[in-house]
Amino acid sequence: MRRSENHVSATTRRAVLRTAAGLSAVPLLAGTTAAAAPGEDEILRQMADAFGQQLRSPIMHTPAEQGLDYEDVTFQAIDGVPIEGWFIPARGSDRLIIANHPMGFNRSGLPGHLEPWTSIWSSSGNDIEVDLVPDYKILHDAGYNVLAYDLRNSGLSGAANGGIASSGIFESRDVLGSLRYARERRDTKGMRIGLFSRCLGCSSTFHAMSREPRAFEGVRCLVGPQPVTMEVIMARRLVMAGVPADRIDELERLVVLRTGIPFAARQPREWAKGGAGSDVPVPGARRHAHASERRAGDVRQHPGRRQEAPMGTRHEPPLRRLPGVPAAAAADAGVVRVPHELNRC
Numbered sequence: 001m002r003r004s005e006n007h008v009s010a011t012t013r014r015a016v017l018r019t020a021a022g023l024s025a026v027p028l029l030a031g032t033t034a035a036a037a038p039g040e041d042e043i044l045r046q047m048a049d050a051f052g053q054q055l056r057s058p059i060m061h062t063p064a065e066q067g068l069d070y071e072d073v074t075f076q077a078i079d080g081v082p083i084e085g086w087f088i089p090a091r092g093s094d095r096l097i098i099a100n101h102p103m104g105f106n107r108s109g110l111p112g113h114l115e116p117w118t119s120i121w122s123s124s125g126n127d128i129e130v131d132l133v134p135d136y137k138i139l140h141d142a143g144y145n146v147l148a149y150d151l152r153n154s155g156l157s158g159a160a161n162g163g164i165a166s167s168g169i170f171e172s173r174d175v176l177g178s179l180r181y182a183r184e185r186r187d188t189k190g191m192r193i194g195l196f197s198r199c200l201g202c203s204s205t206f207h208a209m210s211r212e213p214r215a216f217e218g219v220r221c222l223v224g225p226q227p228v229t230m231e232v233i234m235a236r237r238l239v240m241a242g243v244p245a246d247r248i249d250e251l252e253r254l255v256v257l258r259t260g261i262p263f264a265a266r267q268p269r270e271w272a273k274g275g276a277g278s279d280v281p282v283p284g285a286r287r288h289a290h291a292s293e294r295r296a297g298d299v300r301q302h303p304g305r306r307q308e309a310p311m312g313t314r315h316e317p318p319l320r321r322l323p324g325v326p327a328a329a330a331a332d333a334g335v336v337r338v339p340h341e342l343n344r345c
Contacts, residue, residue: 083152
């Protein structure tokens with residue numbers, strides 16, 4: 001049965017649409033103002049537009065704010081796209097964490113407290129600033145060098161592939177480029193490597209694993225918070241906007257027209273099968289961030305606040321983690337993939 005268009009309030013419909021369309025560089029139309037709620041077809045169109053052209057968020061913080069020395073670095077993805085990042089040295093350490101970020105973010109975080117990002121993220125309760133730099137401080141103080149970088153079409157990294165969102169397919173080339181850079185850089189080429197790949201960054205890492213598994217030989221561990229199956233999360237967003245979930249096929253058609261990539265090709269669960277090792281749940285983890293019974297945004301990341309376990313999360317027994325890193329630092333992680341021998345970073 002098709003859900004009535006009036007089942008969801010106009011305010012909710014507008015908020016959900018802002019979230020989808022705001023991730024795009026395409027502006028909202030006048031029909032999405034307070035005067036009127038958009039219709040189903042307009043919601044589908046603007047959701048699809050968000051895949052066709054992404055909105056960059058600015059670099060708002062640097063490691064210097066946490067008292068860290070750092071170097072601005074540039075390297076190439078394996079297809080030549082210029083990638084911008086920071087190298088944060090931990091003197092005397094031979095351990096390196098390579099970190100990337102979620103969709104819509106960059107290496108420094110997300111200015112969710114500022115417009116247009118407040119409107120973009122408010123429907124999920126995430127109209128707050130997310131500063132990722134304190135995470136690098138935790139890793140540094142625990143004895144890890146850190147290489148943090150912007151994925152393509154994000155932050156200060158190069159534009160590529162027409163600016164489309166590929167859910168990790170093209171972004172996987174950036175992951176492979178970061179590994180190559182770390183292994184070729186004079187002061188990091190002998191270091192033991194671990195990966196901290198969040199959301200889109202995690203999906204990108206899984207795709208890179210499935211594409212070039214040999215590139216991950218010697219990588220000691222991967223912390224992968226919240227990889228997302230795009231078809232599932234978009235079906236949920238349709239329902240939240242008052243659009244029947246059975247219109248997901250129409251949304252997919254529109255997405256394909258803009259990107260050439262169907263939802264069936266955006267499958268991090270399948271890509272993850274290509275990596276060596278085992279998956280281990282983290283205490284307080286949101287292992288299925290896209291599960292329809294959970295409200296988007298149940299888990300927030302905010303410096304100085306205790307991370308809340310999402311509704312329905314089953315707490316798992318403790319597990320070993322990166323040496324020296326407090327358990328709270330990984331509280332929002334969904335999966336830790338441990339290749340080869342467990343946790344010898």
